[in-house]
Amino acid sequence: MWNRRGFLSGLAAATVSTRAWAGPRPIVRRDFLVCLDPGHGGDNDGCRSADGSVVEKDLTLRTALALQAAVLAKLPHVQVVLTREDDQSCTLAERVAFANAAEADAFISLHTNASQSKTQHGFETYVLDARASSLEAARTARRENDAELCEPGSTRDGAEVATMLRQLEMTQQRLAAGRFAQSIQAHQRKRFPKRVDRGVRQAPFDVLMGARMPAVLFESGFLDHEEEGSLLTSDTGMDSIVGGLADAVVDLYRAHVQTR
Numbered sequence: 001m002w003n004r005r006g007f008l009s010g011l012a013a014a015t016v017s018t019r020a021w022a023g024p025r026p027i028v029r030r031d032f033l034v035c036l037d038p039g040h041g042g043d044n045d046g047c048r049s050a051d052g053s054v055v056e057k058d059l060t061l062r063t064a065l066a067l068q069a070a071v072l073a074k075l076p077h078v079q080v081v082l083t084r085e086d087d088q089s090c091t092l093a094e095r096v097a098f099a100n101a102a103e104a105d106a107f108i109s110l111h112t113n114a115s116q117s118k119t120q121h122g123f124e125t126y127v128l129d130a131r132a133s134s135l136e137a138a139r140t141a142r143r144e145n146d147a148e149l150c151e152p153g154s155t156r157d158g159a160e161v162a163t164m165l166r167q168l169e170m171t172q173q174r175l176a177a178g179r180f181a182q183s184i185q186a187h188q189r190k191r192f193p194k195r196v197d198r199g200v201r202q203a204p205f206d207v208l209m210g211a212r213m214p215a216v217l218f219e220s221g222f223l224d225h226e227e228e229g230s231l232l233t234s235d236t237g238m239d240s241i242v243g244g245l246a247d248a249v250v251d252l253y254r255a256h257v258q259t260r
């Protein structure tokens with residue numbers, strides 16, 4: 001069971017004790033916290049596999065738990081936390097608030113995609129923008145935003161997004177999110193040279209809005225595509241997806257260390 005209050009108080013204690021230590025700090029002890037967000041949960045199933053046997057909320061949780069283990073195997077000294085650790089409902093605002101409260105250095109919202117025709121396939125990574133970069137990006141944002149209206153070129157709650165973007169530009173987090181998204185795509189390409197790289201896209205995702213760290217939303221593939229859905233749910237597919245994501249986190253960690 002995810003106990004946010006318990007986690008935050010524990011984190012606060014750990015942070016205080018780390019910061020109170022004034023002695024020389026070995027490089028491996030630098031603070032770095034990744035927040036993983038398994039999309040959907042509870043009464044929000046997300047999308048389904050072609051035969052209906054797998055729901056997105058279960059696959060995103062499985063991915064997050066595997067990614068947590070993979071990152072800790074590569075970077076044992078960092079912290080990896082999840083916005084949910086079981087099948088529970090969690091609003092998009094709560095997810096980003098959790099990442100902010102934890103003072104995360106990176107936020108990855110994990111999802112699988114679906115298309116009206118059930119024929120699209122490929123992996124893509126989103127960063128926040130007021131405008132959707134394409135009709136497909138708008139459709140994806142609309143689905144992940146719990147059916148909020150979002151059309152390409154149109155603004156959704158423009159004033160709020162504009163304020164957020166100004167803050168992001170000031171803090172350079174938006175640029176860092178773009179680099180992180182590119183790195184995620186590059187590592188997936190390496191693992192899946194024959195799959196379609198749908199690239200880095202922009203859209204007004206609620207779950208990225210307000211994040212005070214490099215924040216991305218990763219769509220690992222189309223769960224409702226018969227062939228790709230089978231890959232996404234297989235152990236070998238999961239291993240490669242998670243391995244690529246973990247490599248991207250390592251890249252981000254290295255960049256983070258260099259700037260400190």
Ligand SMILES: [Zn+2]
Binds near residue numbers: 039040046056111
């Ligand atoms: Zn989703």
